[in-house]
Amino acid sequence: MKEFEELFYRDTYAKEFDAKVISSIKGEKGWEVILDDTAFYPEGGGQEADHGTLKMMSGNDVNVTDVRRNKTGEIVHYCDGGLKEGDTVHGSIDWDRRFDHMQNHSGEHIVSGIIHEHYGYENVGFHMGDMIMIDVSGPLSWKQLAEVEKEANETIYADLPILVSYPDDKELAQITYRSKKELTGQVRIVNVPGRDICACCGTHDAKTGEIGIIKFFSMINYKGGVRIWMASGLKALGIISRRTDQDIELSHMLASDTDHIVDALKKVKDESAAKDRRITELVNSRFELEAGLLPDKAPLVIRFEEGLSTVETRRFCECLLENDKGICVAVLSRQNKSWYYVIGSRTVDVRPAGKALNAKLQGRGGGSAEMIQGTFAAGQSEIENVLKEELNV
């Protein structure tokens, strides 16, 4: 069978069909079945393969899990069981999956056509997965994309026909159409009148109204252009529904209505930042109070602490040095199985001692002459003894 003569091209809406088994061979990816005709679309043009079943005369089904066109142009159905050559089988395609592909593929055409018309940019990459991903060759803002989205949805409401044609070379020369690659042989043109003309081998809806909705979900700047994530039809509705559920849950958590989640979250973040500032003040005053209880100018001050953050550990060490409590000050805070340390001095270079300490206490870390920090993987009493040795007390 020649390309473009298969059932999925003759009738994009064929969900069931009968066909004869030409061959059925066990391959690496399961059984490879070739039929004399098929409604199963093989992966290609950015569109994923159809899935479904083939029912044998005996009444048993095999599942079709992938469909590809081989090098000689035949369509290979990858199945979880073998079929008998010469038998007639009844094929059923997973229509929900196929219709999703048609809605999303058709939506992608409209979006790419509108962007091409207004900005002259090309669709340079296209992938259909959980969402449609399109790489566009030039820069666009989120605001510009919102305008494209509106126009794309207006194209849906206009319920335009999506026309397929097979022009000969002479006719083709008269048509300006989008194409991702240089084409040879028969070209299949997909035309959304006034919106897009594109060479494409995929399956599309018969009319734009069937696409239902086109929604952009996010974008990033990518290789001088933008990468857009979008979805159409039921897929878009599913994503919007999930996010709406999330909005409702968030609004309950924030005791806000769904239109003011961002404001409510900003308020929570501001309150949290104010609490953090208050905690820092209280912790600093605790350090000052504790420093006040210690004698001045001790040769070495060692403090083992529980639950201090790394920033707080450093702050306590600085506080003890600022208050002139020791020539050398070591503050350690327990972290799981190790101790985070900050060791400082106003008069002694602590780096050489740091190296020796790391070697003896399975430590790592370093810093400046005035202050070093890191971790020791040793017990408290061992650390205390080695600190006393190495800091010459």
Ligand SMILES: [Zn+2]
């Ligand atoms: Zn297409």
